[in-house]
Amino acid sequence: MYYVAKVNSDMCAEYKCNTCTLYCPEANTLMFDKKGNTSWVDEDRCKGCALCVYVCTDMLDRNCITMEMVSGKED
Amino acid sequence: MSLKYITPAERFKRYLPKDYVELVDYGPFGKTQDEAGPGNMGQFKELVEEHPMCSGCWMAYYIRLIFASLPCPEETVTLGTAGCGRLAISQAAVPFIYGNYGDQNAMASGLSRAFRIRFPDKTKDVITIAGDGGTMDIGFSMTMHSWIRGEKFTTIMLDNEVYGNTGGQESGMSPKGAILKMAPLGKQGEKMPATALAQAAGCVYTVRMSPTNIKKAAKIIRRAIFVAREVGPTFIHAYTSCNIEYSIPTEDVFADAKEKEKTRFQFEEYMTDAAKEVIERVEAEEKAASKARKAASKAEAV
Ligand SMILES: Cc1ncc(C[n+]2csc(CCOP(=O)(O)OP(=O)(O)O)c2C)c(N)n1
Ligand code: SF4
Ligand code: SF4
Numbered sequence: 075m076y077y078v079a080k081v082n083s084d085m086c087a088e089y090k091c092n093t094c095t096l097y098c099p100e101a102n103t104l105m106f107d108k109k110g111n112t113s114w115v116d117e118d119r120c121k122g123c124a125l126c127v128y129v130c131t132d133m134l135d136r137n138c139i140t141m142e143m144v145s146g147k148e149d
Numbered sequence: 150m151s152l153k154y155i156t157p158a159e160r161f162k163r164y165l166p167k168d169y170v171e172l173v174d175y176g177p178f179g180k181t182q183d184e185a186g187p188g189n190m191g192q193f194k195e196l197v198e199e200h201p202m203c204s205g206c207w208m209a210y211y212i213r214l215i216f217a218s219l220p221c222p223e224e225t226v227t228l229g230t231a232g233c234g235r236l237a238i239s240q241a242a243v244p245f246i247y248g249n250y251g252d253q254n255a256m257a258s259g260l261s262r263a264f265r266i267r268f269p270d271k272t273k274d275v276i277t278i279a280g281d282g283g284t285m286d287i288g289f290s291m292t293m294h295s296w297i298r299g300e301k302f303t304t305i306m307l308d309n310e311v312y313g314n315t316g317g318q319e320s321g322m323s324p325k326g327a328i329l330k331m332a333p334l335g336k337q338g339e340k341m342p343a344t345a346l347a348q349a350a351g352c353v354y355t356v357r358m359s360p361t362n363i364k365k366a367a368k369i370i371r372r373a374i375f376v377a378r379e380v381g382p383t384f385i386h387a388y389t390s391c392n393i394e395y396s397i398p399t400e401d402v403f404a405d406a407k408e409k410e411k412t413r414f415q416f417e418e419y420m421t422d423a424a425k426e427v428i429e430r431v432e433a434e435e436k437a438a439s440k441a442r443k444a445a446s447k448a449e450a451v
């Protein structure tokens with residue numbers, strides 16, 4: 075069991091922002107969808123460090139990212 | 150490598166691994182920094198692939214930034230050595246050479262000279278990226294002598310102030326008093342003055358920094374590469390914390406990097422007059438090119 079980051083895209087899309095995507099230690103993991111104006115997480119690649127939470131919550135006070143327990147994939 | 154070498158024939162693409170095709174189609178090869186650079190990471194396929202470095206590792210982050218900042222990835226070769234960083238550097242879509250422990254700057258000397266002879270009409274970038282142990286301890290003589298000989302390539306030291314990969318021995322770059330798993334009484338000696346040594350040995354451009362500001366960190370990486378092309382050896386000494394050996398909770402890693410920027414890793418940039426001339430020229434050219442591109446795309450839109 076481990077945690078991965080999840081972006082609340084409705085909240086994220088309220089801002090003009092891609093800051094967290096610039097600070098994830100992993101490449102090709104915390105992505106930005108220009109059309110939807112929101113960041114999103116490729117959960118298979120996320121290592122659960124919560125650095126993105128620090129950026130979104132502590133630095134920017136936007137609280138769009140939460141760490142959530144990985145649930146088994148449905149068939 | 151070259152752009153031509155990387156790009157597959159259109160009809161052959163369907164037989165190639167998906168990740169490779171994505172890299173060619175959506176990666177940074179042959180693109181400008183405005184199109185695929187540090188400022189829009191997360192919006193193009195980056196060169197670094199999945200790797201086994203720890204969760205929240207600031208060294209992994211800086212490596213991501215290095216690869217996104219390369220002026221010309223298709224004409225670049227990196228060299229490294231044992232240590233955590235090579236675990237990610239070796240997973241990037243840029244040729245990587247890995248030799249015996251600490252010999253990266255010796256190999257890079259031969260390679261950058263050979264490139265200049267073999268490809269006189271091309272610009273090839275050679276960059277060594279290694280840990281503090283690899284650069285300043287075990288590889289010290291080869292690092293110093295490459296600088297003393299004036300070899301034209303870039304050296305980047307990933308300083309986590311410890312031997313991270315082997316479980317916490319002190320290095321010459323650990324700060325005085327640091328208590329580590331395998332230095333339980335605390336380090337007795339001082340942290341080595343890496344940038345001062347580099348300047349004394351003849352580096353024409355040196356920077357010490359904690360990479361917390363993307364734009365600035367990218368600019369420094371590119372400056373070091375541009376100056377090495379024309380003038381002489383360049384050196385970046387970057388703070389890239391080890392959250393495991395220094396027990397930093399991963400969510401605090403960025404805050405720690407900001408704190409170190411105020412203390413041991415205060416920003417310091419040194420350049421000779423010749424290096425300054427190159428930087429001013431190249432940055433003016435880049436600015437003009439970017440402006441021209443923007444004007445052209447505006448004209449197209451009208
Ligand atoms: C000749 C030789 N001696 C020792 C080792 C074992 N070794 C592997 S990595 C390493 C130190 C790594 O420290 P550093 O260069 O600071 O890299 P880090 O893992 O901290 O990024 C050592 C001593 C080796 N691979 N080769
Ligand atoms: S930092 Fe927060 S608001 Fe900004 S892109 Fe990331 S999730 Fe969205
Ligand atoms: S938790 Fe860490 S690895 Fe996962 S998306 Fe956030 S910053 Fe990236």
Ligand code: SF4
Nearest residue numbers: 203206233313391392
């Ligand atoms: S041991 Fe330290 S430097 Fe090495 S990958 Fe883990 S956190 Fe990074």
Ligand SMILES: [Mg+2]
Nearest residue numbers: 280281311313
């Ligand atoms: Mg180290």
